[in-house]
Amino acid sequence: MDLRSSVEIITEWDIVAARQLGRNEAKKAGFGTVDQARITTAISELARNIYLYAGKGKIEIERVTDNGKFGIKIIASDEGPGIPDLRKVMEDGFSTSGGLGAGMPGVKRLMDEFKVVSETGAGTTITTTKWLH
Amino acid sequence: MNKIMVEGINKNMDEIIERWIRRMKEEKGERFFHFMPDHLVEKTSREFAELMTSNITDSSAANTERINDFTEKVVRFGWAIKFVNKAIDNFSDVVFEFLEEQEIINEGNLRSFNTIFRNWINPLRESIIDAYSTEWERTVSLQKIALQELSASLIPVFDKISVMPLVGTIDTERAKLIMENLLEGVVSQRAEVVLLDITGVPVVDTMVAHHIIQAAEAVRLVGAKCMLVGIRPEIAQTIVALGINLHEFTTKSTLQRGMQAALGMTNRAIVEVEAN
Numbered sequence: 235m236d237l238r239s240s241v242e243i244i245t246e247w248d249i250v251a252a253r254q255l256g257r258n259e260a261k262k263a264g265f266g267t268v269d270q271a272r273i274t275t276a277i278s279e280l281a282r283n284i285y286l287y288a289g290k291g292k293i294e295i296e297r298v299t300d301n302g303k304f305g306i307k308i309i310a311s312d313e314g315p316g317i318p319d320l321r322k323v324m325e326d327g328f329s330t331s332g333g334l335g336a337g338m339p340g341v342k343r344l345m346d347e348f349k350v351v352s353e354t355g356a357g358t359t360i361t362t363t364k365w366l367h
Numbered sequence: 368m369n370k371i372m373v374e375g376i377n378k379n380m381d382e383i384i385e386r387w388i389r390r391m392k393e394e395k396g397e398r399f400f401h402f403m404p405d406h407l408v409e410k411t412s413r414e415f416a417e418l419m420t421s422n423i424t425d426s427s428a429a430n431t432e433r434i435n436d437f438t439e440k441v442v443r444f445g446w447a448i449k450f451v452n453k454a455i456d457n458f459s460d461v462v463f464e465f466l467e468e469q470e471i472i473n474e475g476n477l478r479s480f481n482t483i484f485r486n487w488i489n490p491l492r493e494s495i496i497d498a499y500s501t502e503w504e505r506t507v508s509l510q511k512i513a514l515q516e517l518s519a520s521l522i523p524v525f526d527k528i529s530v531m532p533l534v535g536t537i538d539t540e541r542a543k544l545i546m547e548n549l550l551e552g553v554v555s556q557r558a559e560v561v562l563l564d565i566t567g568v569p570v571v572d573t574m575v576a577h578h579i580i581q582a583a584e585a586v587r588l589v590g591a592k593c594m595l596v597g598i599r600p601e602i603a604q605t606i607v608a609l610g611i612n613l614h615e616f617t618t619k620s621t622l623q624r625g626m627q628a629a630l631g632m633t634n635r636a637i638v639e640v641e642a643n
């Protein structure tokens with residue numbers, strides 16, 4: 235059984251494709267409408283960041299289990315410029331593009347688990363999970 | 368030489384078609400034929416084979432008219448491009464093998480037959496790819512136009528009150544259009560209150576929120592007020608989680624409530640009158 239699916243993010247429309255996939259997976263996994271919206275919005279944020287700051291990358295969506303818990307894991311990875319100051323980007327309102335600067339801290343609040351690994355010049359990988367309660 | 372080849376094919380057309388169908392059915396991952404009733408497979412295959420054969424020419428120059436005819440008809444079969452590609456491959460393989468068996472192709476003329484095959488197959492393949500990609504480009508551009516037509520018009524509902532229903536995904540291009548239509552409409556309709564209805568927007572992320580905030584700010588600058596309506600409960604929750612501040616806005620869950628509030632803001636109300 236293939237539990238992982240992925241979408242390459244190259245154009246703005248790939249963002250729509252990624253969150254469509256996320257919504258379908260969330261629905262299939264049994265999440266309610268509110269959590270579906272949370273997961274879809276988180277994917278939208280991560281995919282748009284890839285598109286805006288790294289140019290290209292991918293969103294992978296995976297079903298996960300842990301001690302009888304079920305959930306959905308999103309992995310957003312790119313080989314872009316990386317994030318120099320991780321603490322700063324997690325602050326509300328920090329943006330290098332004139333945006334709201336709400337994306338990264340927002341995703342952290344929308345989801346249950348959130349981890350960023352980033353290396354300047356090498357890329358960024360963000361892994362975030364939502365559990366079915 | 369080409370004539371011998373065409374004759375060889377035509378004489379044994381049934382056998383060639385049969386082999387070709389068998390090979391197409393063996394293709395992994397292609398379930399195309401499985402859904403087709405047998406008599407249709409037979410008929411389409413024959414047509415395809417005849418179209419293929421009719422394009423074997425004497426000269427190295429391809430016959431454009433024949434190629435176009437081939438492409439036009441094959442496209443109409445409605446096959447996936449991958450399938451068409453395989454169909455062409457397999458057909459030329461089958462024919463080659465067959466001519467070898469019949470000893471029409473032998474070691475002595477192999478080289479010239481190779482050239483004939485190349486001159487036969489390549490233009491067909493190129494023409495097919497060209498037709499499919501033109502069709503895709505056309506579809507995409509038509510859909511873009513359709514999407515733009517769907518985009519955001521400001522509708523005057525009452526004196527001083529206008530509504531803009533937003534439907535569908537908002538990308539950068541549409542966001543610009545929304546802003547333009549909104550400002551233009553506010554001025555030309557002399558609106559005092561504008562209701563932005565986001566009932567039909569599937570995802571409100573930070574980018575959409577940012578555009579909405581900017582639109583509201585611009586509306587305020589031309590002297591009107593902007594109200595956000597149609598906020599579904601799940602959207603309200605994600606907006607809060609994103610930490611987006613909509614305090615400067617009047618927000619209402621439904622267009623109906625928004626309309627009542629807008630009438631209040633312009634010192635009016637809807638009253639029921641008793642029938643006499």
Ligand SMILES: Nc1ncnc2c1ncn2[C@@H]1O[C@H](COP(=O)(O)OP(=O)(O)OP(=O)(O)O)[C@@H](O)[C@H]1O
Pocket residue numbers: 279283284287288312314315316317323328329330331332333334335336337338339358573574577
């Ligand atoms: N994948 C990435 N690669 C490089 N830099 C990134 C990446 N993702 C985020 N950043 C940096 O982190 C900053 C904060 O991102 P965040 O998503 O929180 O806000 P934003 O994208 O600027 O605005 P918005 O509120 O619209 O999302 C960005 O401005 C950018 O500089």
Ligand SMILES: [Mg+2]
Pocket residue numbers: 279282283333336337338573
């Ligand atoms: Mg962002």
